[in-house]
Amino acid sequence: MTNSNDPTSPYFIDFPARIRQIQGEMHARNIDVYLGSRLRTLSWTLDAFCPWRSFVVIPSEGLPTAFTFVIDAARIADDSWLDEDQVMGFAPMGGQDQIEQISDFILDLLPGGKGRVGIESGMSNYLPEGNLTHYEFEQFQASMPDVELVNSHTIIDKLALVKDRGTINRFREASRIVDIGHQAVFEAIKNGGYKGMTETEIAGLAAYAMRKEGSEWEWSFTGGNEIASGYRTGYAGGACTPATNKKIVAGEPLMIDIHAMFKLGLGDHSHNYLIGPATDRQWWHANNFVDIVKETLKTYKAGISPSVLAEQMIGFAEKRGFADFMVPGFEHGIGLMGDEWRIGLNDGPFPFWTNPDHIYQENELLICAMQYACPEEEIGFRYENPIVINKEGCEPLSVYPLGIEEIT
Numbered sequence: 330m331t332n333s334n335d336p337t338s339p340y341f342i343d344f345p346a347r348i349r350q351i352q353g354e355m356h357a358r359n360i361d362v363y364l365g366s367r368l369r370t371l372s373w374t375l376d377a378f379c380p381w382r383s384f385v386v387i388p389s390e391g392l393p394t395a396f397t398f399v400i401d402a403a404r405i406a407d408d409s410w411l412d413e414d415q416v417m418g419f420a421p422m423g424g425q426d427q428i429e430q431i432s433d434f435i436l437d438l439l440p441g442g443k444g445r446v447g448i449e450s451g452m453s454n455y456l457p458e459g460n461l462t463h464y465e466f467e468q469f470q471a472s473m474p475d476v477e478l479v480n481s482h483t484i485i486d487k488l489a490l491v492k493d494r495g496t497i498n499r500f501r502e503a504s505r506i507v508d509i510g511h512q513a514v515f516e517a518i519k520n521g522g523y524k525g526m527t528e529t530e531i532a533g534l535a536a537y538a539m540r541k542e543g544s545e546w547e548w549s550f551t552g553g554n555e556i557a558s559g560y561r562t563g564y565a566g567g568a569c570t571p572a573t574n575k576k577i578v579a580g581e582p583l584m585i586d587i588h589a590m591f592k593l594g595l596g597d598h599s600h601n602y603l604i605g606p607a608t609d610r611q612w613w614h615a616n617n618f619v620d621i622v623k624e625t626l627k628t629y630k631a632g633i634s635p636s637v638l639a640e641q642m643i644g645f646a647e648k649r650g651f652a653d654f655m656v657p658g659f660e661h662g663i664g665l666m667g668d669e670w671r672i673g674l675n676d677g678p679f680p681f682w683t684n685p686d687h688i689y690q691e692n693e694l695l696i697c698a699m700q701y702a703c704p705e706e707e708i709g710f711r712y713e714n715p716i717v718i719n720k721e722g723c724e725p726l727s728v729y730p731l732g733i734e735e736i737t
Contacts, residue, residue, distance in 0.1 A: 340592050343495075351387055360484075364384060364385075366383075367485075368458065369665070381401050384427065394417060396417045397419070402417065447481030448466070448482075449481070451675065452680070491692045492693065493692075496664075496694070506542045509538050509541075513534055539596075544589035546590040549597070551571060554572060554585075557570035557583075558582065559575065559581035564709065582710070618710040629697065636686055639657055642659060655699075691719060
């Protein structure tokens with residue numbers, strides 16, 4: 330088994346304890362079996378990346394069992410802390426498809442085939458969230474007619490919110506790897522090295538440098554490493570810019586947003602450049618952005634909420650005269666692979682979005698994510714960095730220097 334999860338390792342996570350926490354919440358909510366289907370749940374319980382449709386069944390006592398497409402079952406068993414007896418493969422064969430196999434497994438756990446099964450249902454703006462589909466819900470209900478399916482995703486969301494030391498250290502290492510990628514890009518583009526380069530080439534240079542340092546995947550589902558130059562940096566909203574074959578050109582901005590993964594911990598950091606000669610107006614935009622990022626990082630701490638932070642930062646931008654260029658959001662959620670978007674529980678005014686009045690706690694970990702976009706001037710900047718919330722501040726996990734360099 331590849332994953333020994335050594336208790337002496339700085340990256341150790343006590344997965345059996347996590348399962349017992351889930352089972353405690355199940356007992357409190359009168360849930361007999363938990364059927365997890367979201368990517369975030371699979372990562373948090375299995376410690377393995379599950380790119381194919383997968384499920385985890387957690388009984389009221391004992392170990393969980395994972396179900397995945399048969400071609401990947403052996404690999405997941407090798408990667409996970411579970412042994413091969415706890416990882417099953419489904420296939421399009423009699424009695425071996427995912428609905429029939431999982432239903433039979435759950436019914437064997439329930440006395441008389443009756444009980445309450447927690448499922449994960451909802452919506453997300455994140456494509457591979459993994460909520461149970463309508464078809465899957467109908468088929469599981471038909472296969473287990475005496476079972477009540479109860480939406481229970483908040484069990485995982487609640488338990489995963491505050492990060493343990495091993496998880497934070499995984500993110501810290503992934504962020505170190507990202508910093509290596511940024512240094513490699515800078516070395517490649519400085520002193521005119523950018524000439525003739527395309528966005529895709531820069532994405533590849535960063536990826537190669539990070540892979541050499543141990544990155545397991547450019548984890549983002551928005552095109553791997555996101556590179557934007559020129560007018561593409563100023564897209565309204567300022568996010569999701571998969572690299573293209575556009576060449577880097579003098580006089581334009583350049584945004585480098587790169588990603589790494591280490592033991593399912595995610596590194597995500599954006600750095601920005603001006604390809605010289607830069608104009609005074611470009612520097613005005615650049616200085617605005619750097620200053621508000623600094624102010625935002627100083628403001629994050631336990632006890633405040635996204636809405637309070639956004640109000641203070643937009644006020645800062647209004648005083649400086651650039652509020653029209655700021656996207657009024659300053660974070661997105663993050664957890665182990667698959668837990669990418671929402672922060673906290675589903676308890677706000679917009680279902681399945683972050684509650685703007687969520688109160689940050691110590692050892693929450695999120696992405697400080699900021700976009701500055703001025704499409705009419707074909708300029709924009711992005712800042713993303715995992716941060717750990719502390720009592721009196723925050724710890725940015727990427728330590729690559731904050732600033733916007735002019736490349737000549």
